[in-house]
Amino acid sequence: MKPIATTRSATGTPTGRLAVWWVIASEIVIFGGLLGSYIMHRLGHPEFGDYASHTNTWIGAFNTLVLLTSSLTAVLAHQAAENKDGEKAFRLLMCTIGGALTFVLVKSVEWTIEITSGYTISSNAFWAFYYTAAGLHALHVIAGAIIMAFVAVDARQGRELQRVELVGIYWHFVDVVWIFLFPLLYIAK
Amino acid sequence: MATKKAKKKVSRKTSNTKKAAAKEHADHHHVDYVTVWKWLVGLLVISVVGPMFEIQALTLVTAFGIAVVKAYLVVKHFMHLNLEKRYVAYFVGTALVFMFLFYAGVSPDVMNHTGRNWSNVAAKQETQRVLQQIEAAKQSGHGHGDH
Numbered sequence: 375m376k377p378i379a380t381t382r383s384a385t386g387t388p389t390g391r392l393a394v395w396w397v398i399a400s401e402i403v404i405f406g407g408l409l410g411s412y413i414m415h416r417l418g419h420p421e422f423g424d425y426a427s428h429t430n431t432w433i434g435a436f437n438t439l440v441l442l443t444s445s446l447t448a449v450l451a452h453q454a455a456e457n458k459d460g461e462k463a464f465r466l467l468m469c470t471i472g473g474a475l476t477f478v479l480v481k482s483v484e485w486t487i488e489i490t491s492g493y494t495i496s497s498n499a500f501w502a503f504y505y506t507a508a509g510l511h512a513l514h515v516i517a518g519a520i521i522m523a524f525v526a527v528d529a530r531q532g533r534e535l536q537r538v539e540l541v542g543i544y545w546h547f548v549d550v551v552w553i554f555l556f557p558l559l560y561i562a563k
Numbered sequence: 564m565a566t567k568k569a570k571k572k573v574s575r576k577t578s579n580t581k582k583a584a585a586k587e588h589a590d591h592h593h594v595d596y597v598t599v600w601k602w603l604v605g606l607l608v609i610s611v612v613g614p615m616f617e618i619q620a621l622t623l624v625t626a627f628g629i630a631v632v633k634a635y636l637v638v639k640h641f642m643h644l645n646l647e648k649r650y651v652a653y654f655v656g657t658a659l660v661f662m663f664l665f666y667a668g669v670s671p672d673v674m675n676h677t678g679r680n681w682s683n684v685a686a687k688q689e690t691q692r693v694l695q696q697i698e699a700a701k702q703s704g705h706g707h708g709d710h
Contacts, residue, residue: 406662
């Protein structure tokens with residue numbers, strides 16, 4: 375027997391997909407609150423601009439490129455799943471997971487450089503926001519990659535192909551959050 | 564009898580869902596995802612290059628204006644929000660409205676360090692202290708202030 379989320383569509387939207395959109399709505403409040411707080415502090419504290427000058431724009435830009443590309447492979451996996459090509463969906467999801475791993479690896483190198491240079495979460499309000507926002511986002515990247523691995527394994531065997539779209543929607547949201555984090559933390563100096 | 568009616572209802576619903584899925588499927592194929600990705604990368608390049616001119620208005624447009632455009636492209640073409648039932652956009656939009664309400668309510672107290680009958684002494688002192696340090700560091704040629 376299949377779970378109700380994959381078989382029911384009481385609202386005209388498949389229940390599983392509706393659930394993902396609800397998750398995203400709640401995530402908007404979480405990240406929105408955090409980013410909103412950062413923006414008001416950034417505008418109230420001109421010294422934040424000087425602190426932000428220590429972040430590396432090129433690393434941020436590279437990670438943006440990685441996430442945008444992983445979003446492309448995620449949507450192509452969705453397309454493959456719609457065409458019932460589980461094997462192709464699997465390969466494309468693995469590419470997306472590769473993007474997630476690259477992102478996390480680059481982030482850990484970046485953080486190592488920053489922490490060893492003396493910029494830690496307790497240095498000042500800017501770095502507290504920086505590590506909280508980027509860290510919360512990185513946790514979402516890691517969670518997305520783990521869930522995607524389960525979905526990819528099923529997709530390869532032609533099982534639960536609709537989940538490729540669901541995990542894709544979540545992944546694109548993680549990408550959208552980074553699209554806003556990038557200018558806030560790396561460009562506004 | 565009641566079971567038959569219920570079955571008919573379910574079958575009609577399934578048929579509608581299938582039709583909607585077929586329409587969605589057709590709509591997805593109108594979008595060339597690689598082209599959307601190329602646009603996103605192009606916009607990323609502009610958002611990095613724009614602020615290099617160090618003109619505040621240009622930075623605002625190229626960094627934040629372009630972020631909005633990039634997010635729109637991802638939400639529309641990759642997440643396919645435009646193909647969902649309208650109420651999905653409404654409740655996602657409601658979450659955004661809550662975010663703006665929070666901002667509108669709290670930001671005046673955070674962005675200003677003084678107001679009517681109140682003063683945030685600690686914030687004011689911290690800002691002044693760091694700005695003075697930055698100024699002193701610039702004058703002595705050491706670059707940025709402390710962290």
